[in-house]
Amino acid sequence: MRDAKSAEPEDEEEDPNYDWTKDPDSPKYKLKAYLDRSIEAAREDERYNAAKEIDQLKARIAEQASEIEDLRAACAKPVKARHAALPPPAESTPPQAVSGDEAKARMARVNNDRSAYQQQGLRPAGGARGR
Numbered sequence: 001m002r003d004a005k006s007a008e009p010e011d012e013e014e015d016p017n018y019d020w021t022k023d024p025d026s027p028k029y030k031l032k033a034y035l036d037r038s039i040e041a042a043r044e045d046e047r048y049n050a051a052k053e054i055d056q057l058k059a060r061i062a063e064q065a066s067e068i069e070d071l072r073a074a075c076a077k078p079v080k081a082r083h084a085a086l087p088p089p090a091e092s093t094p095p096q097a098v099s100g101d102e103a104k105a106r107m108a109r110v111n112n113d114r115s116a117y118q119q120q121g122l123r124p125a126g127g128a129r130g131r
Helices: 002-007 027-075 100-112 115-120
Strands: none
Touching: none
């Protein structure tokens, strides 16, 4: 029985000071280096694709801006001057004074107008009660 136990390879204890990150022959180091290279390559591809997409979008924006300018130029209508329809500013008439009787007549006309109440479905103050 002792021979059977001695035939098995003894587990070699790892050196506590061994650092696989500094050993280029270590499989862990090689795997980590491979993963780092693949990650960096993927990032480089993403940067390249993003720059390409940005250039395409800039070109598309420039194209749309030129289309907008073309459409504005096609739809532009010349503005006709209306100077003849407007009275000259120097000839405008100042507001005329209103007599007291005329002012009272205007005020009574406005106060007696009930169309606003009828349009809104309201009734004037002091109207029929019990409704």
